[in-house]
Amino acid sequence: MTRPLIGITTWRRFIDTDLGAGRPAHTLGAEYAAPVEAAGGAVVLLPPTAGVDDVLDRLDGLLLSGGEDVHPSRYGAEPQEGKSYDPSRDGFEIALARGARRRGIPVLAVCRGLQVSNVAFGGTLLVDIPHTEDHQPVRGADQQLAARHPIRLADGSRLADLYGTRHRIVNTIHHQSIAVPAPDLHPVAWASDGIVEAVEADGDWPFWAVQWHPEKMIDPDEAAEEMPLFAAFVSAARERAAEQPAAEKGTR
Numbered sequence: 643m644t645r646p647l648i649g650i651t652t653w654r655r656f657i658d659t660d661l662g663a664g665r666p667a668h669t670l671g672a673e674y675a676a677p678v679e680a681a682g683g684a685v686v687l688l689p690p691t692a693g694v695d696d697v698l699d700r701l702d703g704l705l706l707s708g709g710e711d712v713h714p715s716r717y718g719a720e721p722q723e724g725k726s727y728d729p730s731r732d733g734f735e736i737a738l739a740r741g742a743r744r745r746g747i748p749v750l751a752v753c754r755g756l757q758v759s760n761v762a763f764g765g766t767l768l769v770d771i772p773h774t775e776d777h778q779p780v781r782g783a784d785q786q787l788a789a790r791h792p793i794r795l796a797d798g799s800r801l802a803d804l805y806g807t808r809h810r811i812v813n814t815i816h817h818q819s820i821a822v823p824a825p826d827l828h829p830v831a832w833a834s835d836g837i838v839e840a841v842e843a844d845g846d847w848p849f850w851a852v853q854w855h856p857e858k859m860i861d862p863d864e865a866a867e868e869m870p871l872f873a874a875f876v877s878a879a880r881e882r883a884a885e886q887p888a889a890e891k892g893t894r
Contacts, residue, residue: 646683647700647701647883648678648704650688651705653731654669668687673858678872681877683876683879690731694738695741698747702748703750704738704742706752706754706758707755708752708755708855709728711754712757713729714767717765720769748875748882750850753816753854768821769818771819771837777791787858789814789815791833793810793831793832793839795830795840810867819837826845827843830842
């Protein structure tokens with residue numbers, strides 16, 4: 643069976659190369675593609691220069707990746723001094739989220755992806771989370787990657803069913819979170835300080851949005867615990883691919 647085609651959004655950054663310093667590049671950590679491919683998906687990267695409808699007409703699933711903050715003007719707040727934003731990425735990913743919902747394309751939204759989705763559908767964000775034991779100030783890379791805190795999953799949620807438990811330990815690589823959930827999205831996971839850690843969509847749209855980074859939990863035991871999420875996402879994409887003949891989705 644043909645693998646379902648999964649699009650993953652990228653982050654525009656400036657990096658040093660053999661052709662000079664600060665060269666613009668569309669980037670994505672390899673850890674995003676690895677669990678999707680392990681679950682049976684075929685990955686294609688989506689820079690914000692792509693045509694939204696052209697992309698969505700060909701995809702079986704969409705993964706909205708992490709990255710920099712959504713510009714606060716998108717939800718009626720003020721930008722933070724010294725922060726950099728990418729309006730083109732914001733617009734592209736908001737359009738992708740809305741288009742995926744209209745088409746019923748399965749979506750997995752990670753960290754910024756959760757925040758993009760909430761804004762796309764009419765919700766708001768906390769521009770900067772108050773510092774707590776669970777959510778401390780942003781630290782050095784090694785400390786940030788190692789940070790963990792507990793969350794509680796709602797009874798009967800898709801995530802609780804996937805993980806087979808109501809209590810989990812997740813990583814913490816964010817300083818923003820949902821303030822007001824968007825209409826038709828409902829919180830299904832919380833940290834002990836009350837921060838929303840995951841939302842799901844009302845109805846039967848296959849949509850999972852998590853505030854933590856499951857792809858960055860790469861210790862073998864942790865990675866195995868996160869695989870049910872990627873497996874469910876790719877399985878939903880596979881089902882959609884089977885229901886949508888290639889001719890209906892354009893040439894590949």
